[in-house]
Each structure stands twice: as structure tokens, then as C-alpha cells.
Amino acid sequence: MTAEEVVTAPRRQSRRGASFRDAGPPVALIVIFGIFAALSPQFRSIDNVQNIVDAAAVLAVVTCGITFVLMMGSIDLSAAGVMGASALTVSLLVANNRNDNDFGLLGILVAVLLGCAFGCLSGLALVLLKVPSFMATLGVSAIGLGVATLMFAGVQPNISDAMLESWAIERFLGFAYLTWIAAACILVGWLIQRYTRLGRYAYAIGGAEEVLTLSGVRVKPYKIAVFTLAGAFYGLGGVMVTSQLGAGLVQAGDGYDFSAITAAVVGGTLLTGGRGGILHSAVGVLLVMVLTNGLVQVGVSPYWQGGVEGLIVVAAVAAAVIPQRRRNQVVK
Amino acid sequence: MSAVPALEVRGLVKHYPGVKALDGVDLIVRQNEVLGLAGENGAGKSTLLKALVGLVAPDAGEIYVRGEPVKLRSVVDAADHGIGMVFQEQSLVPNLTAAENIVLGSEGAAVRRGIYRWDAMRRLAQEQLDKIGSHIDPLARTDTLTFAERQMVEIAKVLRIEERSQHPPVIILDEPTSVLESKEIETLFAQIRRLREFASVVFVSHRLDEVLDVCDRVTVLRSGQSVGEVATAGAVPRELHRMMIGSTGSDDHYHENAAAPVTAEQPRLSVRGLSGKSFHDIDLDVAAGEIVAIVGVHGSGREDVCRALFGAEPTTAGEIRMDGKKIDLPNTRAACAAGIGYVPAERKIEGMVGSMSVAENMTLTKQKARCTGPFVAPKKQATLVDSWIRRLSIRTPNRDTAIGRLSGGNQQKVVLARWLVGGDIRLLLLDHPTRGLDIGARSEVYRLMRELAASGVATVLLADSLEEAIGMADRILVMNDGRVATEVACPSGGKPSPLDLVKEMV
Numbered sequence: 030m031t032a033e034e035v036v037t038a039p040r041r042q043s044r045r046g047a048s049f050r051d052a053g054p055p056v057a058l059i060v061i062f063g064i065f066a067a068l069s070p071q072f073r074s075i076d077n078v079q080n081i082v083d084a085a086a087v088l089a090v091v092t093c094g095i096t097f098v099l100m101m102g103s104i105d106l107s108a109a110g111v112m113g114a115s116a117l118t119v120s121l122l123v124a125n126n127r128n129d130n131d132f133g134l135l136g137i138l139v140a141v142l143l144g145c146a147f148g149c150l151s152g153l154a155l156v157l158l159k160v161p162s163f164m165a166t167l168g169v170s171a172i173g174l175g176v177a178t179l180m181f182a183g184v185q186p187n188i189s190d191a192m193l194e195s196w197a198i199e200r201f202l203g204f205a206y207l208t209w210i211a212a213a214c215i216l217v218g219w220l221i222q223r224y225t226r227l228g229r230y231a232y233a234i235g236g237a238e239e240v241l242t243l244s245g246v247r248v249k250p251y252k253i254a255v256f257t258l259a260g261a262f263y264g265l266g267g268v269m270v271t272s273q274l275g276a277g278l279v280q281a282g283d284g285y286d287f288s289a290i291t292a293a294v295v296g297g298t299l300l301t302g303g304r305g306g307i308l309h310s311a312v313g314v315l316l317v318m319v320l321t322n323g324l325v326q327v328g329v330s331p332y333w334q335g336g337v338e339g340l341i342v343v344a345a346v347a348a349a350v351i352p353q354r355r356r357n358q359v360v361k
Numbered sequence: 362m363s364a365v366p367a368l369e370v371r372g373l374v375k376h377y378p379g380v381k382a383l384d385g386v387d388l389i390v391r392q393n394e395v396l397g398l399a400g401e402n403g404a405g406k407s408t409l410l411k412a413l414v415g416l417v418a419p420d421a422g423e424i425y426v427r428g429e430p431v432k433l434r435s436v437v438d439a440a441d442h443g444i445g446m447v448f449q450e451q452s453l454v455p456n457l458t459a460a461e462n463i464v465l466g467s468e469g470a471a472v473r474r475g476i477y478r479w480d481a482m483r484r485l486a487q488e489q490l491d492k493i494g495s496h497i498d499p500l501a502r503t504d505t506l507t508f509a510e511r512q513m514v515e516i517a518k519v520l521r522i523e524e525r526s527q528h529p530p531v532i533i534l535d536e537p538t539s540v541l542e543s544k545e546i547e548t549l550f551a552q553i554r555r556l557r558e559f560a561s562v563v564f565v566s567h568r569l570d571e572v573l574d575v576c577d578r579v580t581v582l583r584s585g586q587s588v589g590e591v592a593t594a595g596a597v598p599r600e601l602h603r604m605m606i607g608s609t610g611s612d613d614h615y616h617e618n619a620a621a622p623v624t625a626e627q628p629r630l631s632v633r634g635l636s637g638k639s640f641h642d643i644d645l646d647v648a649a650g651e652i653v654a655i656v657g658v659h660g661s662g663r664e665d666v667c668r669a670l671f672g673a674e675p676t677t678a679g680e681i682r683m684d685g686k687k688i689d690l691p692n693t694r695a696a697c698a699a700g701i702g703y704v705p706a707e708r709k710i711e712g713m714v715g716s717m718s719v720a721e722n723m724t725l726t727k728q729k730a731r732c733t734g735p736f737v738a739p740k741k742q743a744t745l746v747d748s749w750i751r752r753l754s755i756r757t758p759n760r761d762t763a764i765g766r767l768s769g770g771n772q773q774k775v776v777l778a779r780w781l782v783g784g785d786i787r788l789l790l791l792d793h794p795t796r797g798l799d800i801g802a803r804s805e806v807y808r809l810m811r812e813l814a815a816s817g818v819a820t821v822l823l824a825d826s827l828e829e830a831i832g833m834a835d836r837i838l839v840m841n842d843g844r845v846a847t848e849v850a851c852p853s854g855g856k857p858s859p860l861d862l863v864k865e866m867v
Contacts, residue, residue, distance in 0.1 A: 226468070226475045229461065236456035243452055244466035245437035303456045 053348065054297045054312045058319065065323035072326040079203055085318040086211040087269045089311060091282075092289040093218040094148075094262025096310040097228070097255045099293050102235040102302025103155065103162035105256070108263045108289060110173025111147045112282025115140040115267030117180040120277025123190035133192060141264040147173055148260020152253030166256075170286070177279040186277045196272040207269050214262065218307040221258070231255045235302025291338070292317045295345045365428045367392045367561040368413070368444065368531045373422035375408050375585075382408040383419065384585035390531060395553060395562040397576030397593070399569060401605050401826050405585040406565055410535055413563075414446045415439040427528065437466070443526035445519035446533040451511055453503050453518075460486035460499035463518045467525060489517040493552055509545040512537060516552065523560075532556060533563040538571055539659045550575045567658050568867055569598035581605055599860055614804060615832030617853045619811040623651045623835055627685055629819035630788050632670070635679030639665045640843040643679070647788065647819040652810065654822040654834035654851070658866050662843040664706070667790050667823055671703040672696040683787065697726055700787035702780030704794050706823070708769070712776045715765035719757050720746040722764045722775050727783030749778045753809060770802025777809060788819045795825050807833060827859040839865040 066073040091108050098105040121127060122136025130136070147169055154165035188194065196206040222228035230251045233241055241248055263282070270281040290300075296313020298305025320341060324334055370388040374381075383405045390396045400406045411417040413424065415433035423430050426442045433439045439446075453462045463486040464471050471482035479500075486499035495513045503511060516532070523530050534553070538546050553575050556562050566572050572579055573593045581589045581604040589604045628646040635643040640662035647653045655663040668674040670681070672690035681688055683699055690696050696703070705711035713722050723746050724731040731742035746760045753774045757767055764772055773794060780786045791810070795803040810833060814820055824830035830837055831851060839846045839862055846865045849857050 224477045224479075226472050226477065229457065229477065233454045233457050233461070233465075236454045237452075240452045240454050241465070243436050245435070245440070246466050 051297060051309070054295065054309060054316060054345075058312055058316045061316065061323065062319055065319065065327060069323070069326040072323055075203075077322065077326065081315075081318050081322045083205045083208050084322070085314050086205065086207040087266050087273070088285065088288055088292060088318070089211040089314045090214045090262055090269060091266040091285045092292045092310045092314050093214050093307055094259035094266075095286075095289040096218070096293050096298055096305065096307055097222070097231050098162070098259050099290070099298050099300060100222075100235050100302055100305060101231045101252065101255055102238075102300075103252070103256075104290070104300065105151065105162065105166045105259055106286050107147060107151055107166040107169040107173065107260070108266070108286040109282035109284070110170030110175075110177070111144050111260055111263040112173075112267035112270060112285060113177035113279045114147065114173040114180075115144050115264040116271045116281035117177045117186070117277045117279065118143050119193070119268045120186040120188050120271050121180060123188055123193055125186045125188045125190070125277075127184060127186040131190070133190060136190075137193070137268050140268050141261050144260040144262070144264020144267065145257050146260065148257040148263070149253060151260070152256030155256070156249045156252050162256075174279060177281075181277070181279050188271065188275055188277070193268070193272045194275060196269070197275075207272065210265075210269065214265070215307060215311050218262075222307050227251060227254055227258070232303065232306070235299075235304070237303075288317065291342050295342060300346075365392075366390060366425070367394075367427060367529065368563075369425040369428075370409070370413070371423045371425070373409065373412060373424070374420045375405075375412065375417060376420055381585050383412070383422075385422070386582065386585065387587045388580055390561050390563055391578075392529060392561055393557055393559075394578065395557055395564055395576045397572035397579035398563055398565045398582065399572055399579055399601055399605055400582035401828075404582040404605070406582055407535070408585075409582070410446060410533055410563075410565065413439065413444055413533060426531075440522040440525055443522055443528045443530045444533070445522045445530060446535060447512065447515045447519055447537060449535040449537075449539070451508075451515060453511055453514060455502075455504035457503060458500050459490075459497055459503055459506065459514045462503055462514055463489050463499070463521065465518070467521060486517070489520050490514075492520050493517055493555065509541055509548065512541075512549065513552070516556075520560075529560050531561045531563065533565075535565050536567065536659070537564070538566055538568065546571070569601050569863075570867060572601070573598060598863070602860055602863055614807070615829075616804075616808050616811045617832070619808065619815065620835070620853045623648050629684060630670075630821070631682040631685075633680045633682075635666070635669065635676055635681065637665055637669050637674055637676045640669070640840075643845055645821075645838060645845075647821060649787075649817045649819050650814050651835050652814055652820040652822055652833055653836045653838060654824050654830035655838045655840055656824065656827060656830045656862055656866065657840035660842075661840040661866070663823055663840045664792065666840070667703075667792050667821060670696070670788075670821065671701060671790055673703070700785050701790065702726075702786050702788070703790045704773070704776055704780075704792060706793040706796055708772060708776060708796070713764050713772060716763055718761045719750070719755070719764050719767070719775055720760040723749060723778050723782055726779050727785075730782045730784070745782055749782060753778055754805075768802065769798050770805055773798065773802070773806055774809065777806075781813075786813075786818055788821070789813065790821045792823045793825050794822070795829065803829075827862055831856050831859065831862075837862065841866055 071077055095105050095108065119136050119140035122130050122132045122139055124131040151166045151169045154160045155162050199206050201209060234248060234251065238248060266285065267281050271277050292313040293305065293310045294300060295316050296305065296309040298309050320338065321334060324337060325331065366389045368390040370386055373383050373386045375383040386405065386409055398406055408417055412419050415435045415438045424433060431442055460482045464482060469485065471478055471485050483499045490497055490499060493513060493516055495517065497506065497510050497513060503514065506514065519532055520530065537549060541549060553562055553564065564572065564576055573596055576593050579591045579593055579601060580587055581601060583605060591601060629649040630647040632643060632645040643666055655666065657663045665674050669676050672693045672695050681690060688699050709715060720742055724742060730745055731737055733741065743760065750757060750760060755771050755774045757771060764775055780789060795806050798806065810820060822830065822833055824833065834851045837849045837851045839849065849862065851857060
């Protein structure tokens with residue numbers, strides 16, 4: 030008996046790629062889409078499908094950011110505040126009715142960088158002050174809202190920047206520019222996740238942080254970087270909402286924090302970290318959007334929707350943890 | 362063979378609160394040699410290994426690498442000096458590829474400016490895997506590999522220190538065989554012999570036959586000291602084992618005088634054909650007042666049997682009777698109600714709530730004992746807890762002190778008292794009740810066990826060492842590979858020798 034014989038003997042399939050578990054959300058997406066399509070002719074119209082995808086754009090960008098944080102096993106509740114601050118920033122920097130600024134693309138860049146700064150703040154609080162990410166990001170969200178409120182100063186800035194306004198209106202190949210921006214974000218996110226040390230370490234931190242430390246990797250800078258990256262996505266999300274509304278609102282990011290976590294988790298990214306990823310989250314976003322839209326199309330009262338969505342999230346998480354359930358397990 | 366040893370340890374000392382884990386250990390690892398390290402639980406093996414890879418800072422003593430004195434502050438430090446360890450509980454990131462794990466922390470050309478070059482990474486990993494002749498796909502996700510394959514990945518990872526230190530490495534394998542099948546062990550041994558061509562290996566195992574099989578030389582540790590060195594050629598396990606356990610103390614460490622004679626009538630606990638995931642067809646009888654020890658090596662399934670008897674582990678077949686009455690144990694609550702108590706091995710994690718008071722910990726399970734109706738009755742609780750603090754001579758400032766601030770022995774007494782306050786305890790399951798305790802505290806726990814037995818409690822004991830099992834038990838069940846291999850009577854005055862038991866364990 031030589032070493033080679035034993036080591037090579039059992040060779041199961043799909044060692045590199047997706048496992049059976051990863052297939053769950055895409056299959057669910059197809060099945061649910063199929064059900065709604067069968068039930069409602071309006072739902073399966075081209076127009077409606079475009080609607081669903083366009084409506085998913087902002088959520089997709091925010092979810093991209095949050096996915097990296099979740100992959101690491103941390104949580105990020107700062108999206109709403111960061112988006113508010115970035116929305117006000119961008120609307121006051123591009124052509125608007127409050128001042129004479131007209132910085133165009135530069136203004137957008139500043140808004141995104143502001144998002145980075147907020148994310149960095151969350152990361153620093155986590156790593157240096159050892160504040161759990163839940164509280165750190167909740168605090169940063171409040172700071173973001175505070176900054177946004179200061180900038181809002183009681184008068185709503187309406188934007189008149191042609192480019193920014195066109196993002197929500199102009200279409201390319203049937204989809205709004207915003208949708209293409211979201212697609213680009215997903216692509217960039219996927220490249221980061223797959224081809225950069227930052228992305229891979231974020232994944233590894235969620236898998237087994239101690240092992241990284243034992244292998245001589247300094248984990249802290251990567252944690253800060255991941256939160257900073259997430260902040261950039263939220264910043265862009267705030268810009269996108271401003272484009273849709275044509276005005277900068279403090280509440281631009283309202284509800285996106287929890288919707289993004291929902292989408293990521295439904296897509297198969299675990300809150301405990303180490304599993305899932307950008308593509309999972311993209312599927313999750315579509316799943317959530319198809320559900321919301323489909324329920325309306327088949328005539329479910331909008332009053333029911335919040336509750337139904339909540340049920341689906343709990344069911345999705347329960348399904349995800351079934352393989353790991355055991356007796357006397359502690360769940361907090 | 363060069364005269365300078367690859368690694369040498371002189372007079373290494375490490376204190377932990379209440380325990381001297383290392384008490385002047387000497388160790389020499391020659392170049393291109395496989396050195397075995399043997400010793401019972403608590404002999405200081407794991408502390409020594411941790412000191413060698415920089416995870417534990419010794420209080421005194423020197424470590425020399427190729428004749429040079431070194432201070433090892435971290436795993437990375439140790440790696441720079443060419444020392445690497447394959448950990449017992451594997452240290453791979455499960456959701457990364459094998460290749461990433463192999464190069465983790467020193468990616469070199471595989472990552473440039475933070476961007477992955479998957480091709481370069483695969484090549485680098487393949488180089489390491491080729492060294493050990495392994496054909497694992499470097500891009501396979503680590504959690505899809507078998508345990509044996511993951512071990513190969515770990516060895517490949519450790520071998521990367523060769524490039525780092527520019528010297529022949531010293532590879533430490535901590536209990537690498539404990540969960541392997543015999544065929545996989547063969548492969549591993551072939552691997553170790555291959556490693557010897559260009560490296561030195563330190564091999565640690567509970568199984569003495571393996572140590573003798575694969576090592577050139579064995580150093581035996583006992584109570585934190587090196588007590589001997591054996592060339593394996595011609596040596597037998599018996600010899601090694603004698604060195605490991607040393608001469609047993611002549612004093613009555615186990616309070617054998619206090620051992621009450623068991624008046625056998627109907628057994629208190631009677632188990633027939635109990636089977637679960639890692640144990641099969643277990644028969645076990647324990648009479649009131651009897652202490653039955655279950656012994657076996659790591660992976661023999663004895664811990665799982667113990668947990669199953671407390672309803673904490675699912676069973677697939679078999680029957681459990683208490684005092685002749687058939688009982689079901691679907692959960693731990695049912696076990697408590699049946700008068701079964703369990704003292705878990707991980708005291709700090711499973712045994713107690715560290716931040717809560719002695720009183721709270723003591724009344725955690727038997728709430729009724731301290732309550733009037735649904736309400737906690739402070740006076741009732743105080744009287745009850747104080748009486749047990751006195752009876753077990755628990756040294757605590759008062760009943761409201763957080764249990765985490767007591768010494769290990771006193772903590773364990775509180776954990777035991779938890780089962781006694783209800784007054785309805787019939788069977789105690791003790792999983793390593795003296796783990797991490799010093800000699801004095803051990804002795805007190807032993808005395809307490811004797812008293813409980815004398816009062817008619819039946820006890821199942823998973824002892825920390827063979828010596829302890831033999832000292833305490835009236836009867837010993839030897840488990841091997843999930844089954845009861847044999848049962849040995851163990852009366853006071855007619856104790857079996859550890860060697861008789863070891864024969865059945867391996």
C-alpha cells in the first residue's frame with residue numbers, strides 16, 4: 030500500500046464548485062418565479078420582469094456591501110445612516126437648488142468616499158475599541174443620519190444634474206442605467222471575492238479566524254478594509270436613491286439595512302460567516318424582489334406583505350441550518 | 362548524521378495557577394530522526410509542544426535550534442526557525458481551498474498586490490503536495506476532503522516552513538492517529554518515514570504500539586519531567602507504560618479504606634444493548650453504592666455512552682432501567698427527573714455558569730429545593746446552600762461569591778453539590794471529574810465520591826488516568842472501538858494492573 034493509492038482513492042464530485050446546499054436559493058428562485066408566472070399573466074410580461082430587475086438595483090448594491098461583512102461573521106446595520114449621509118452629500122455637490130455647486134461625477138465620488146469613511150469608522154470601532162459590530166454599526170448609522178440631518182437643514186435639495194437624473198430614467202437594452210450600475214457592482218464584488226486577498230480573507234475570517242492568526246496573518250487590517258469596502262457600496266447606494274428621487278433625503282436608506290441582510294441570508298450567506306458570497310446574495314435579492322412583486326401581482330393585499338416576507342426569511346434560515354442541527358445546541 | 366541536534370530543550374518550566382505543567386523538561390530531537398513523545402494525560406506533553414511552537418511562553422529553561430538558543434514568541438516565530446506543528450484539532454480554514462490553506466500567511470508569488478494568481482497558487486501548493494507524494498486536488502475545498510486528506514494538507518502546509526527557514530524542518534505531529542482508520546494510519550506512517558529523509562519529526566500518540574512502530578527513539582514524560590528515554594529497537598509497550606505511570610503512591614490517595622462493600626441486589630442502573638452513533642451494544646450494570654469506571658482510548662466511545670445515559674446523545678437501540686423500571690432518556694430533563702446527575706468534563710464551559718454565584722450554581726438544576734411555589738425563597742436557599750458548603754467543606758468567602766473566582770477543586774464540589782441538594786440523586790455520571798485539579802483537590806473529590814457511594818449513590822466514572830480508574834472503581838469496563846471489550850473486577854486489595862487493561866484498550 031503506497032501513499033498515493035489511499036489518498037487518491039475516494040473522489041467525490043463537486044469538490045471545487047457549488048454544493049447541493051448552494052443550489053437551494055437559485056432553484057427556489059426559479060420555482061417561485063414559475064409559480065407566479067403561472068398564476069398571473071401580468072407577472073410574466075416583459076415589462077414586469079424589467080420592473081422587478083430595475084427595482085432590485087439599489088438593494089443589490091447595498092447587499093453587495095453587506096455580504097462581505099456577513100461573510101466575515103460580523104453584521105452591519107449602518108447602511109441606512111451611511112446612505113442618508115451620502116444622499117445629502119451628493120445632492121448638495123451636484124447641480125441643485127440649494128447652492129451653486131456643480132461638481133458632477135466628482136460629487137458622486139465624494140459621496141462614495143464618505144461612505145468609505147463611515148465604514149472605516151465601524152471597522153475601527155470593532156477592531157480597536159472591541160465594540161461588537163452590531164453596536165458599532167448601529168452607532169455609525171445614527172451618526173450618518175445625524176450628519177445627513179445637519180446637511181438637510183430643513184430645506185430639501187432637489188437635484189438638476191442631468192447625468193445623475195438620467196441614471197434612473199434612461200435605458201440601455203431595456204434596463205435602467207441604475208440596473209447596469211448594480212450589475213457592474215455585482216461583477217466587481219465577485220472579482221474582489223474571488224481574486225483578491227481581501228475577499229478571500231474575509232471569507233476565511235468567517236470560516237476560522239483563529240487559524241488565520243495561527244498562520245501568522247494579521248486579521249485586523251482586513252476587518253477594517255471589509256467594513257470600508259461595504260461603506261463604499263452603501264455610499265453608492267445613497268447616490269442611486271438620490272438619482273431615483275431627484276432629491277436628497279435623510280431617509281434615503283430607510284429599511285435597506287434589514288432588506289439587504291434579508292436578501293443575503295435568503296441567498297445562502299450565513300450570519301455566522303464563512304459561507305455564501307456575492308452571487309448568492311444577488312440571487313437572494315432577486316428572490317426577495319420576485320416575491321414582493323409577485324405577491325402584488327397575484328392580488329395579495331400589500332398589508333400582508335411585510336409579514337409574509339418575514340416568514341420567508343425565518344423559513345430560509347431554518348432550512349439553511351437543518352444539516353447542522355444537533356441536540357443541546359446553543360443558539361443565541 | 363550531524364552531531365548538533367535539530368532541536369534541544371533544557372530544563373523547561375511552566376507554571377499554571379495551582380499546577381506545574383512542566384517541571385524542568387529536557388528533550389533532544391536529532392536531525393533526520395523520528396522522536397516519540399509518550400506520557401499520560403497531564404504529563405505535560407501538550408504544554409511542551411505548545412512551548413515548542415511559541416504558543417506558550419515558558420517560565421524558565423532554554424530551547425535550542427541547531428545549537429542556537431532561541432526565544433519563540435509565536436507560531437510564525439517558530440516557523441521562521443523551522444519548527445512547525447500539525448495540530449490535533451486540525452488548523453485549516455474549512456471554507457478555503459487546500460491550496461490557500463497550504464500557502465496561508467506566506468503566499469509569496471501567489472498573491473501580488475493583493476490580487477490572487479490562482480495558477481501560481483496551485484503550482485506552489487502542488488510543490489508542497491508533491492513533497493509528500495499526495496495527489497489531492499489543490500483547488501478542492503478543504504471541507505470536502507476526508508480527515509486523512511486534510512491531515513496531508515496540514516503536513517504539506519507545515520512543510521512550507523522549509524522555504525522559510527532554509528533549514529531542514531522539525532515537524533511536530535500531535536496525536537495524528539487518534540481519528541484515523543488503520544489503513545490511513547499506514548499511509549501516515551509511510552509519510553512520516555518519508556519526512557525523515559529531509560526533516561526531523563516529533564510524534565505524539567496515546568497508542569504505544571504506534572510510537573514503537575514509527576519512532577527511532579522515545580522520550581517519556583511524567584508529571585512535567587522527562588523520566589526516561591528508550592531506543593525503540595527491541596522495546597515493548599509494557600516497558601514504556603511502566604515508565605509513563607511510574608510507581609503508584611503507597612499512601613491511600615484514593616481513600617480505599619473508605620470504600621464501602623457493595624451489597625449486590627438488583628442493580629441501580631441496568632443497560633442492555635445500548636447503541637448510538639459511536640457505540641454499539643453496550644451492556645452495563647451499576648449497583649447502588651458501586652463505582653464503575655469505563656476506560657478506553659480517545660475515540661473508544663466512552664464519553665458518548667456517558668452522555669447518552671444523561672439523555673444528551675441520541676441512541677438508536679437498547680434499554681435503560683433504573684431500579685428495575687424501564688426509562689426513556691430523550692433529553693437531559695428526563696435524566697434529571699430520573700435522579701441521574703452528570704458532571705461534564707469541560708467544567709468551565711458545560712459544568713458551571715462562571716459569572717453566577719455559588720448559590721445560583723448549586724441550585725441551578727433542582728430549583729424546587731430553593732423555592733416556595735414559583736418563587737425563590739431566599740431564606741430557604743441560604744440555609745440549603747450553606748449547609749452544603751459546610752458538608753462538602755467548600756472554601757468560598759460566602760454563598761454569593763461568583764463561582765468563577767473559586768479554585769478548580771471548590772468549583773467542582775459546587776458542581777457536584779448541584780446534584781445533591783435535591784436529595785433524590787440515584788446515579789452520578791462523572792466525566793473526568795478531576796481534570797485540571799491539583800493533587801490535594803483531587804484527593805478531596807475522591808473522598809467525596811467515596812462518601813456518596815457509601816450513601817448508596819451509584820457512580821459511573823470516566824477517569825482522567827488509568828491509575829485513577831483502578832484506584833477508585835469497584836469494577837472496570839474496558840471499551841474499544843465503541844464496544845465493551847471486557848469487564849474487570851477491581852476490588853480493594855485485588856486491583857488489576859494498568860498493563861492488563863491497556864492490552865484490551867488498544
